[in-house]
Amino acid sequence: MEDQPSSPPPPPPTIQFPVNLMKDKRKVIDEMDFFSDKKDGGASTEEANTAVHFSEPNSMLNFNVNTGLHLLTAANTNQSIVEDGVSSNSEGKRAKSELVVLQAELERMNSENRGLRESLNQATNNINNLQMHLMTLMQQQQQQQQNDHDSEEHKNVNGNGLMVPRQFMDLGLAAVGEADEASLSTSEGRSDQDQSPENKVPKVGHSPKSTEATTDATMRKARVSVRARSEAPMITDGCQWRKYGQKMAKGNPCPRAYYRCTMAAGCPVRKQVQRCAEDKTILITTYEGNHNHPLPPAAMAMASTTSSAARMLLSGSMPSADGLMNPNFLARTLLPCSSSMATISASAPFPTVTLDLTQSPNPLQFPRPSNQFSMPFGNTPQNIAAALPQIFGQALYNQSKFSGLQMSQDMHQGQNSQLSDTVNALATNPNFTAALAAAITSLIGGGSSPNNGNDNNNTDVGTTTSNGSGNHKLNSSSPSKLWN
DNA sequence: CGCTTTTGACCTGCGC
DNA sequence: GCGCAGGTCAAAAGCG
Numbered sequence: 001m002e003d004q005p006s007s008p009p010p011p012p013p014t015i016q017f018p019v020n021l022m023k024d025k026r027k028v029i030d031e032m033d034f035f036s037d038k039k040d041g042g043a044s045t046e047e048a049n050t051a052v053h054f055s056e057p058n059s060m061l062n063f064n065v066n067t068g069l070h071l072l073t074a075a076n077t078n079q080s081i082v083e084d085g086v087s088s089n090s091e092g093k094r095a096k097s098e099l100v101v102l103q104a105e106l107e108r109m110n111s112e113n114r115g116l117r118e119s120l121n122q123a124t125n126n127i128n129n130l131q132m133h134l135m136t137l138m139q140q141q142q143q144q145q146q147n148d149h150d151s152e153e154h155k156n157v158n159g160n161g162l163m164v165p166r167q168f169m170d171l172g173l174a175a176v177g178e179a180d181e182a183s184l185s186t187s188e189g190r191s192d193q194d195q196s197p198e199n200k201v202p203k204v205g206h207s208p209k210s211t212e213a214t215t216d217a218t219m220r221k222a223r224v225s226v227r228a229r230s231e232a233p234m235i236t237d238g239c240q241w242r243k244y245g246q247k248m249a250k251g252n253p254c255p256r257a258y259y260r261c262t263m264a265a266g267c268p269v270r271k272q273v274q275r276c277a278e279d280k281t282i283l284i285t286t287y288e289g290n291h292n293h294p295l296p297p298a299a300m301a302m303a304s305t306t307s308s309a310a311r312m313l314l315s316g317s318m319p320s321a322d323g324l325m326n327p328n329f330l331a332r333t334l335l336p337c338s339s340s341m342a343t344i345s346a347s348a349p350f351p352t353v354t355l356d357l358t359q360s361p362n363p364l365q366f367p368r369p370s371n372q373f374s375m376p377f378g379n380t381p382q383n384i385a386a387a388l389p390q391i392f393g394q395a396l397y398n399q400s401k402f403s404g405l406q407m408s409q410d411m412h413q414g415q416n417s418q419l420s421d422t423v424n425a426l427a428t429n430p431n432f433t434a435a436l437a438a439a440i441t442s443l444i445g446g447g448s449s450p451n452n453g454n455d456n457n458n459t460d461v462g463t464t465t466s467n468g469s470g471n472h473k474l475n476s477s478s479p480s481k482l483w484n
Numbered sequence: 485c486g487c488t489t490t491t492g493a494c495c496t497g498c499g500c
Numbered sequence: 501g502c503g504c505a506g507g508t509c510a511a512a513a514g515c516g
Contacts, residue, residue, distance in 0.1 A: 242487085242488065242489085243488070243489055243490085244489090245490095245491090246489090246490075246491075262487095262488095
């Protein structure tokens with residue numbers, strides 16, 4: 001919670017409120033009309049109202065501007081008093097009227113504030129609902145894909161029937177190799193025996209079926225990297241991690257830490273955490289592998305996001321994907337709102353999606369290595385997990401526009417078309433991501449409930465952390481101390 | 485006592 | 501073959 005501005009959540013400037021909100025506010029001003037008693041001074045009602053209308057953003061200032069209407073505003077009075085040097089009696093009156101004006105202004109501001117907050121809440125709720133809807137569809141789609149994939153595997157690979165049901169979530173479609181290996185090797189062996197094949201992809205990949213093998217290797221190596229500003233040693237993702245190593249990496253004074261998921265024995269998921277060399281407030285977390293166990297809701301947010309990211313990356317980077325190898329095309333398709341930032345790993349040893357959560361909504365703030373696919377997103381660390389599903393809800397939808405394997409049209413067609421329209425509208429709004437981030441930020445950071453996350457946010461996001469440094473009894477509603 | 489972190493050693497891949 | 505860098509192991513230490 002450290003770098004969360006303790007804001008009583010006034011909407012950040014990046015949020016573009018619909019016009020009707022402003023109309024509402026103007027109405028309020030009309031109704032208040034706190035100068036009505038002074039209109040007698042000569043200005044017609046119409047003129048006075050016009051003056052107030054124009055002065056909406058900065059009424060005090062504009063009262064002066066409209067002195068041509070001979071309104072007896074406080075400011076005018078003040079002016080004349082100063083000029084004429086009138087008695088203290090009239091000065092008292094002036095002070096009184098000033099007070100009245102200020103009080104009225106304050107009241108107006110307050111009501112505006114309330115209105116804005118309500119609107120924001122409503123908008124956020126709507127967005128959350130949409131995102132939840134989207135996530136549900138995504139999961140259905142993932143399941144279907146996995147089913148398809150599984151049936152293919154059964155045809156192609158060992159028919160030993162030992163295949164474990166596909167995980168609740170898998171990162172990067174990698175389950176083909178890792179999950180099965182993990183499950184097949186049981187827990188008796190050294191855990192890295194399960195994982196060693198993963199590190200020997202070229203050997204695995206030299207099988208005769210070159211295309212398949214290459215794809216498989218690519219999938220196993222898929223990584224999702226999350227860049228986020230955080231003072232904490234790790235970002236919140238809801239899983240339990242155990243540190244198993246630390247290394248100094250070349251070109252970076254900060255050590256790189258290696259973590260392994262400890263939520264289940266033999267879970268092959270690992271992550272690397274390292275601070276950015278250029279900006280040490282930026283934490284780079286790289287996930288690799290897929291969980292072989294169910295995840296708590298809190299972990300689902302990040303997990304489904306990273307898996308979605310990996311899935312997008314992989315489906316887009318596969319040679320079979322309609323020749324969509326052009327990284328820029330892929331990135332633009334995934335993230336139209338951040339196209340200028342988006343690159344995707346084409347030359348990296350393994351395909352890597354980088355989710356850049358370090359940036360303000362204003363893009364181009366951080367040019368980054370070309371082998372990363374990044375997303376601009378103003379945020380705070382505790383919002384990372386919260387933000388990701390939303391981002392990828394959108395991204396996944398965008399992906400569905402070019403990837404042939406999405407959302408079987410016959411399946412949810414009616415549902416989808418409606419949803420698609422809505423999401424499309426959102427997706428084409430360049431401010432959407434920023435606005436969403438800001439809204440989430442203000443909701444979580446500004447007035448989050450003690451058990452933050454589960455009550456209002458359907459996504460259960462960003463509320464738990466397992467940093468490996470303590471006994472995490474999966475209290476899925478307690479924010480990590482890391483954020484404090 | 486059980487779990488996690490630390491840290492030096494080891495393994496592996498890659499470029500020269 | 502050698503050196504380098506990334507990644508992992510595992511014994512020791514720390515912690516609750």
